[in-house]
Amino acid sequence: MATEHETVAGAAPGQPAPDGLPPGGSGGKVSRTTSAERRERAAHPGWFLAPALVVMVVFFFVPTVFNFVYAFTDWSSFKSEINPVGFDNFVELADSGTLFASLRITVVYAVLVAIFQNVFGLILAVLLERDTRLNRFARAAFFIPVLMSALAVGYIFQAFLKPEGALNALIGALVGHEVTTAWLGSTTWTIVVVALIHAWKWMGLSMLIYMAGLKTMPGDVLEAARIDGASPWKAFWAIRFPLLAPAVTFSVATALLGSMNGFDVVQATTEGGPARTTEILNIFIYRTFGQGLFAQATTMSLVLFLMVALFAFPVIKILRRREEIL
Amino acid sequence: MSTEVLRRRPRRSARTKAQPVVALVLVAVLVGLPMWLVVVTAGKPQGEALTPNLDLPSQWQLLDNVREVWTRGRIPSGFFGSVLVMVPSVLGVLLLGSMGAWILARRSKRRYAVLYAAAISGIVLPPAVVTVVLLLRQLGLAGTAIGMIGVYMGIYMSTVIFFVTGFIRTIPLELEEAARVDGARPLTVFVRVILPLLRPVLATATILICLYVWNDVFYAFFVLGGRLDTLPLNLFQVASAGLYLNNWHLIFTYVVLMSLPLLIVFVVAQRKIISGITSGAVK
Numbered sequence: 169m170a171t172e173h174e175t176v177a178g179a180a181p182g183q184p185a186p187d188g189l190p191p192g193g194s195g196g197k198v199s200r201t202t203s204a205e206r207r208e209r210a211a212h213p214g215w216f217l218a219p220a221l222v223v224m225v226v227f228f229f230v231p232t233v234f235n236f237v238y239a240f241t242d243w244s245s246f247k248s249e250i251n252p253v254g255f256d257n258f259v260e261l262a263d264s265g266t267l268f269a270s271l272r273i274t275v276v277y278a279v280l281v282a283i284f285q286n287v288f289g290l291i292l293a294v295l296l297e298r299d300t301r302l303n304r305f306a307r308a309a310f311f312i313p314v315l316m317s318a319l320a321v322g323y324i325f326q327a328f329l330k331p332e333g334a335l336n337a338l339i340g341a342l343v344g345h346e347v348t349t350a351w352l353g354s355t356t357w358t359i360v361v362v363a364l365i366h367a368w369k370w371m372g373l374s375m376l377i378y379m380a381g382l383k384t385m386p387g388d389v390l391e392a393a394r395i396d397g398a399s400p401w402k403a404f405w406a407i408r409f410p411l412l413a414p415a416v417t418f419s420v421a422t423a424l425l426g427s428m429n430g431f432d433v434v435q436a437t438t439e440g441g442p443a444r445t446t447e448i449l450n451i452f453i454y455r456t457f458g459q460g461l462f463a464q465a466t467t468m469s470l471v472l473f474l475m476v477a478l479f480a481f482p483v484i485k486i487l488r489r490r491e492e493i494l
Numbered sequence: 495m496s497t498e499v500l501r502r503r504p505r506r507s508a509r510t511k512a513q514p515v516v517a518l519v520l521v522a523v524l525v526g527l528p529m530w531l532v533v534v535t536a537g538k539p540q541g542e543a544l545t546p547n548l549d550l551p552s553q554w555q556l557l558d559n560v561r562e563v564w565t566r567g568r569i570p571s572g573f574f575g576s577v578l579v580m581v582p583s584v585l586g587v588l589l590l591g592s593m594g595a596w597i598l599a600r601r602s603k604r605r606y607a608v609l610y611a612a613a614i615s616g617i618v619l620p621p622a623v624v625t626v627v628l629l630l631r632q633l634g635l636a637g638t639a640i641g642m643i644g645v646y647m648g649i650y651m652s653t654v655i656f657f658v659t660g661f662i663r664t665i666p667l668e669l670e671e672a673a674r675v676d677g678a679r680p681l682t683v684f685v686r687v688i689l690p691l692l693r694p695v696l697a698t699a700t701i702l703i704c705l706y707v708w709n710d711v712f713y714a715f716f717v718l719g720g721r722l723d724t725l726p727l728n729l730f731q732v733a734s735a736g737l738y739l740n741n742w743h744l745i746f747t748y749v750v751l752m753s754l755p756l757l758i759v760f761v762v763a764q765r766k767i768i769s770g771i772t773s774g775a776v777k
Contacts, residue, residue, distance in 0.1 A: 208600065208601060208602065209601070210680075211600070211670065211674060211680060211683070212596065212597050212600040212601055212680065213597075214597060214601070216593045216594065216596060216597045217593070217594040217598065219590045219594070220590040220591055220593060220594030223586075223587075223590060223647050224612075224613065224616065226629075226648070227626065227629075227644045227645050227647065227648025227649075228616055228648035228649065228651070230629055231622035231625040231628075231629050232619070232622045234622060234625035234626075234628060234629060235622040235624075235625050238624075238628065243628075292520075295513065300514075302514050302517060302518070303517065304765075305521075306517045306518070306520070306521050307768060308760075308764050308768070309525045309526075310521070310525060311760070311768065312529070312760075313525065315705060315753065315756045315760055316709070316749075316753050317708075317709035317711070317726050317729070317753070318709060318711075319709070319729060319730055319733075320726075320729065320749040320752065320753060323729075323733060323745055323749065324528050324531065324532055324746075324749065325528070327531065327546040327746075328527075328528060328531055328546075330545065330546070332545045333545065333546060333547070334527075334531055334546060334548045337547055337548065338548070373771075376768065376772050379772055380771075383772070421618075425618045428620070429620045431711075431712040432709075432711055432712060436733075453623065453624065454712070454715070457624055462624060462628075466622075466625055469623060469624045469625070470622075473619065473622065476618060476619060476620050477619060479618075480618035480619060
């Protein structure tokens with residue numbers, strides 16, 4: 169249907185359809201499509217879309233455009249006038265090493281979160297697939313962290329992972345001697361621990377997405393595989409997993425892009441430390457904004473935008489393709 | 495073939511027997527332990543909560559802690575602010591998003607395909623948190639509930655439009671035509687025919703957006719700048735101000751209180767919420 173109307177040709181966008189053409193007149197095809205178009209327009213007037221677009225333009229697109237302007241100024245809380253400074257902010261951030269460090273940390277964090285969240289989510293979905301009472305209870309339990317504030321989750325794990333905290337006490341009881349690992353104190357591994365916490369919070373959502381994907385499986389195909397003697401393990405990887413592809417794309421994309429824009433979990437567990445090794449872009453933005461260095465914060469905000477946009481274009485394409493299939 | 499079946503039986507039943515045990519252990523360890531930590535710490539006096547552990551409190555004083563957090567953490571004004579911002583944001587974004595989605599789903603010109611791409615771009619693109627503050631100052635909306643509502647609507651409009659447009663495309667046009675033949679105008683068709691059909695997808699969107707808005711601290715920090723209380727913002731401020739340093743019993747009491755509203759809604763409507771999100775994800 170879409171393509172038929174897209175080829176409507178002739179009439180320039182925004183021009184009203186030429187009136188007075190008798191339906192089914194000499195230019196048969198053209199007049200038929202334009203009258204269909206006219207009907208379409210009368211039935212679905214464009215002004216219905218206007219309020220949503222106005223809100224998006226004012227509160228989303230204009231600030232984004234501002235990003236491209238104020239990243240090239242010396243806007244700060246220390247003086248009232250704002251002057252253009254060209255690429256100074258970028259040069260400064262690149263020279264101090266902050267720019268690439270934050271970028272690298274953000275990408276590493278996002279990739280780790282996407283992997284953990286989806287592996288856990290998929291395992292849970294397969295484990296809790298059958299519709300039993302216990303499984304329904306377990307699904308609800310794993311959804312609780314999704315409902316909780318990410319900030320609260322961060323504080324919980326900050327307490328849980330303290331050197332003298334509950335996890336070390338448990339491990340100590342198991343191995344029989346005292347354990348005082350500083351789970352959030354390593355400049356190498358803390359980013360992994362924080363990513364695990366982020367994934368813990370959201371794995372319930374991935375679980376639901378994968379469960380929805382598993383539900384669409386054609387039962388007869390699996391039955392056929394079973395009769396042919398395929399082991400459950402093999403049947404899963406050969407039949408079910410490939411059919412899960414749309415769910416995987418969706419869940420991985422949302423996890424990846426969501427954690428690139430993350431803040432709460434990192435702020436509540438490490439505040440970017442130790443030694444700024446977990447300082448993802450939004451932590452930097454928050455910190456420099458608090459110091460009144462608005463232009464630097466804007467510059468990093470623009471960097472985040474550009475990075476996500478780079479990832480996003482392929483993702484939007486995939487999302488739209490997925491919709492066309494359905 | 496019968497031998498095949500016989501051979502497979504024991505393995506299958508072993509798997510089915512192990513599954514409940516594995517599920518229960520995972521729930522207990524992965525969700526139970528952290529939640530246990532929260533609840534017991536929230537019930538402890540300050541001295542016992544200095545280094546949070548899994549021990550039971552020597553005596554429960556959850557109510558005393560609640561009373562202290564209630565005033566020091568400004569729970570009432572935080573709750574009021576959260577509701578004041580969340581309810582209009584969610585209602586507004588659902589209504590405006592659905593209206594727009596209806597047009598984007600039904601109009602077929604190339605122009606609308608472009609508009610659709612722009613309208614869903616917010617799903618992935620991060621909001622410009624710093625410059626939105628500047629814009630709100632220029633509009634006189636910085637630190638106000640209206641500014642916050644506008645920002646949330648701008649951020650989550652894309653999510654609504656994406657879900658609803660996909661859903662409307664599965665609704666046959668004939669349903670609208672029938673009403674139109676009876677002389678109904680577009681507004682009537684939208685309110686009487688389309689909106690009621692959107693209930694399942696709007697329910698899913700409501701859950702997700704409520705979740706995001708209720709728990710948001712990042713955008714609220716920039717936009718509200720401490721001039722309006724919300725629950726997560728209060729938790730954040732008191733926890734990072736050092737006021738609650740070594741006051742884990744108060745932090746966790748706060749966490750319990752703040753999580754309760756969503757948890758209660760979830761327990762009451764659990765089945766609907768889970769099936770709503772599950773079917774929403776397939777659509």
